[in-house]
Amino acid sequence: MRHVISLLIENESGALSRVSGLFSARGYNIESLTVAPTEDASMSRMTIVTTGSDDIIEQITKQLNKLVEVVKVVDISEAAHIERELMLIKLRATGKDREEVKRTADIFRARIIDVTEASYVVELTGNQAKLDAFIGAIDNTLILETVRSGICGVGRGDRILKL
Amino acid sequence: MVLTGAEIVIRCLQEEKVEHVFGYPGGAVLFIYDALFQQEQVRHVLVRHEQAAVHAADGYARSTQKVGVALVTSGPGATNAVTGIATAFCDSIPLVIISGQVPTAAIGQDAFQEVDTVGITRPCVKHNFLVKDVRDIAATIKKAFYLARTGRPGPVLVDIPKDVSMHKCEFEYPQEISMRSYNPVVKGHQGQIRKAVQLLLEARRPMIYTGGGVILSDAAEQLTKLTRLLGFPITNTLMGLGGYPASDRQYLGMPGMHGTYEANMAMHYSDVLLAVGARFDDRVIGSPAHFAEEPRKIIHVDIDPSSISKRVKVDVPIVGDVREVLDEMIRQLEAGKARPNAEALAAWWKQVEEWRSRNCMVYKNSDEIIKPQFVVQKLWEVTGGDAIVTSDVGQHQMWASQYYRFDKPRRWLNSGGLGTMGVGMPYAMGAQLANPGATVACVTGEASIQMNIQELSTCKQFRLPIKICNLNNRYLGMVRQWQELFHGGRYSESYMDSLPDFAKLAEAYGHVGIRVDKPADVEPALREAFTKHKNELVFLDFQVDPTENVYPMVQGGKGLTEMILSAEDL
Ligand SMILES: Cc1cc2nc3c(=O)[nH]c(=O)nc-3n(C[C@H](O)[C@H](O)[C@H](O)COP(=O)(O)OP(=O)(O)OC[C@H]3O[C@@H](n4cnc5c(N)ncnc54)[C@H](O)[C@@H]3O)c2cc1C
Numbered sequence: 001m002r003h004v005i006s007l008l009i010e011n012e013s014g015a016l017s018r019v020s021g022l023f024s025a026r027g028y029n030i031e032s033l034t035v036a037p038t039e040d041a042s043m044s045r046m047t048i049v050t051t052g053s054d055d056i057i058e059q060i061t062k063q064l065n066k067l068v069e070v071v072k073v074v075d076i077s078e079a080a081h082i083e084r085e086l087m088l089i090k091l092r093a094t095g096k097d098r099e100e101v102k103r104t105a106d107i108f109r110a111r112i113i114d115v116t117e118a119s120y121v122v123e124l125t126g127n128q129a130k131l132d133a134f135i136g137a138i139d140n141t142l143i144l145e146t147v148r149s150g151i152c153g154v155g156r157g158d159r160i161l162k163l
Numbered sequence: 164m165v166l167t168g169a170e171i172v173i174r175c176l177q178e179e180k181v182e183h184v185f186g187y188p189g190g191a192v193l194f195i196y197d198a199l200f201q202q203e204q205v206r207h208v209l210v211r212h213e214q215a216a217v218h219a220a221d222g223y224a225r226s227t228q229k230v231g232v233a234l235v236t237s238g239p240g241a242t243n244a245v246t247g248i249a250t251a252f253c254d255s256i257p258l259v260i261i262s263g264q265v266p267t268a269a270i271g272q273d274a275f276q277e278v279d280t281v282g283i284t285r286p287c288v289k290h291n292f293l294v295k296d297v298r299d300i301a302a303t304i305k306k307a308f309y310l311a312r313t314g315r316p317g318p319v320l321v322d323i324p325k326d327v328s329m330h331k332c333e334f335e336y337p338q339e340i341s342m343r344s345y346n347p348v349v350k351g352h353q354g355q356i357r358k359a360v361q362l363l364l365e366a367r368r369p370m371i372y373t374g375g376g377v378i379l380s381d382a383a384e385q386l387t388k389l390t391r392l393l394g395f396p397i398t399n400t401l402m403g404l405g406g407y408p409a410s411d412r413q414y415l416g417m418p419g420m421h422g423t424y425e426a427n428m429a430m431h432y433s434d435v436l437l438a439v440g441a442r443f444d445d446r447v448i449g450s451p452a453h454f455a456e457e458p459r460k461i462i463h464v465d466i467d468p469s470s471i472s473k474r475v476k477v478d479v480p481i482v483g484d485v486r487e488v489l490d491e492m493i494r495q496l497e498a499g500k501a502r503p504n505a506e507a508l509a510a511w512w513k514q515v516e517e518w519r520s521r522n523c524m525v526y527k528n529s530d531e532i533i534k535p536q537f538v539v540q541k542l543w544e545v546t547g548g549d550a551i552v553t554s555d556v557g558q559h560q561m562w563a564s565q566y567y568r569f570d571k572p573r574r575w576l577n578s579g580g581l582g583t584m585g586v587g588m589p590y591a592m593g594a595q596l597a598n599p600g601a602t603v604a605c606v607t608g609e610a611s612i613q614m615n616i617q618e619l620s621t622c623k624q625f626r627l628p629i630k631i632c633n634l635n636n637r638y639l640g641m642v643r644q645w646q647e648l649f650h651g652g653r654y655s656e657s658y659m660d661s662l663p664d665f666a667k668l669a670e671a672y673g674h675v676g677i678r679v680d681k682p683a684d685v686e687p688a689l690r691e692a693f694t695k696h697k698n699e700l701v702f703l704d705f706q707v708d709p710t711e712n713v714y715p716m717v718q719g720g721k722g723l724t725e726m727i728l729s730a731e732d733l
Pocket residue numbers: 253254255314315316373374375376377379380399400401402403417418419420421422439440441442443444446447464465466467470483484485486556557560578579580581582583641
């Protein structure tokens with residue numbers, strides 16, 4: 001099963017490698033991992049997308065909690081939550097492809113944020129499925145570069161992860 | 164007061180009441196050694212290899228309730244320390260390791276004796292720090308001691324670049340420490356404890372299984388009281404020996420791979436299992452699938468939530484310190500009137516005694532050749548069962564655990580989790596320094612002892628009168644045993660050729676060496692060592708039967724009830 005784990009961690013050098021080291025040492029999967037400081041610069045928030053049986057997910061959250069620098073851990077996928085990912089995709093845009101790419105971007109409510117004679121950079125935000133769908137809808141030979149941020153997640157309503 | 168970083172390090176150790184530091188100097192720690200030189204409170208023990216420094220600090224910690232401290236230089240000093248650190252980590256032993264690092268400006272430059280010590284040790288420490296500013300030293304060392312000794316204990320490493328140890332700042336040792344990200348649970352959940360007590364009272368085939376957590380939390384007294392109050396059978400893991408008096412009738416011996424028949428059968432067929440500070444290791448329960456075949460309710464007390472329901476699903480988890488939780492269990496039991504069902508318990512004990520009557524620990528003694536088990540039995544007799552016994556890894560370790568009966572905690576020091584050959588002598592050094600009046604014996608093998616044999620020199624310098632009992636079978640015995648049983652008797656690289664004359668070797672280092680060849684000489688030699696040479700290190704080199712195997716045995720991957728009791732079972 002796929003799980004989205006959010007955690008707050010002291011913003012100290014090496015903290016990220018403690019988390020990634022834990023996953024590789026214990027053979028857990030990481031689908032994506034994002035991290036950046038919160039409004040309190042002494043703390044970072046991390047979103048980890050992982051897969052595993054219930055037993056493994058239970059161990060993952062326990063092991064994460066055990067890391068001395070980890071302040072709080074929540075499996076936000078246990079209840080209603082929102083996931084978003086940002087993608088920047090550079091596409092070849094010449095001739096009739098130019099119009100086609102623009103139209104597809106519009107359908108997906110993506111924005112074109114860089115334009116040259118031969119290319120567009122398209123910015124698209126959404127859940128994983130939406131980003132995958134956009135890539136699916138574009139002629140593959142037009143794709144020059146894809147950059148995805150990995151997933152950020154937050155619980156809905158009053159489910160709040162804070163100190 | 165304005166001090167250098169190095170002086171601050173030493174002042175911090177003084178504030179932590181550290182009496183002994185085990186270490187080895189080098190370029191990156193020269194300022195720290197200089198500060199050490201200019202005071203008398205903290206005594207430095209110069210080992211002959213950094214691995215032994217960490218093991219000795221570890222042995223010091225295991226034999227006391229204190230945090231062991233080691234000091235090493237950068238690069239090779241730190242890498243030599245890694246095995247010691249990992250060994251302590253696997254058995255949850257509280258240590259603070261201070262390592263020197265190249266100057267901050269040189270970090271990342273492939274400088275002389277530079278390694279990423281924090282990176283290398285990250286997976287085998289409870290936590291580690293790189294101190295980049297002299298103003299952070301005091302708070303970091305305070306945190307290191309706090310982390311090492313609280314919660315589930317473990318080694319904490321503090322890496323200090325040379326320039327940081329040279330810089331100056333105002334020294335003030337923090338009195339309190341609080342970390343928002345680290346708050347181990349100590350008190351067990353009342354409701355869960357109530358549930359557990361209820362289960363224990365209703366049990367018909369109860370069993371108590373305890374481990375290193377009882378020793379680490381100094382809860383042997385509570386455990387003994389609770390076990391007697393309940394009248395249940397009890398087993399202690401290799402790490403938990405001495406948690407309950409081994410000579411008591413309720414004690415069934417050790418469980419697991421080389422545990423007793425009665426302990427394993429009672430573990431397996433119990434209907435309620437109370438697990439306390441033990442982690443259902445694969446050498447204890449064998450195959451988890453086989454263990455799960457028999458239905459039983461499990462209560463698990465552990466300070467580390469990640470130990471609970473890791474290998475075996477638990478019914479009543481209790482997160483907390485063993486001592487606190489057992490105290491509360493005792494309180495609830497004593498406050499109530501309910502007692503365990505006497506009739507069911509009597510029937511269960513009848514069954515347990517039947518298992519015990521198989522007498523699985525008997526071995527065939529001999530007048531001609533020394534049996535290793537016999538040496539350990541005699542050691543137990545001669546020391547009145549009251550020595551601190553350290554061990555290495557192999558067959559001798561198992562025989563020491565099986566035939567020396569530990570009635571008190573912190574008397575048995577060995578590497579259970581990592582199984583590190585070479586810990587025996589350094590553990591004995593640490594234990595002897597921590598307990599100057601105590602009788603300390605190291606039961607070892609001719610291979611293990613050679614992994615840190617250089618420490619005979621340290622023992623001379625610090626006049627450590629430890630007694631080394633070498634069960635010399637001329638083999639990597641434990642390896643040979645597996646080759647005999649599981650690899651068609653092909654003894655690939657398990658014969659120890661070209662052994663030194665250990666007695667003479669000991670003499671060369673300035674100690675007493677005694678070689679023992681005949682069974683009849685075992686006891687006299689031991690008596691001579693422990694009385695005539697009480698104040699000297701004695702190396703007893705027992706020439707034991709090279710073909711002897713450790714039984715009983717549960718083969719790796721098999722279930723607890725599938726035991727090989729002796730060679731006849733094969
Ligand atoms: C050659 C060889 C053979 C072996 N054969 C056997 C064998 O036959 N039988 C056997 O038992 N072992 C055997 N071992 C040892 C085995 O590998 C494990 O090291 C050992 O079984 C683990 O012991 P434990 O379960 O008590 O856990 P430990 O490693 O001692 O762990 C302690 C547990 O207690 C918890 N804890 C710590 N402090 C506290 C506290 N204050 N409060 C609450 N909980 C706390 C920890 O979180 C941890 O879960 C063998 C080892 C070797 C090298």
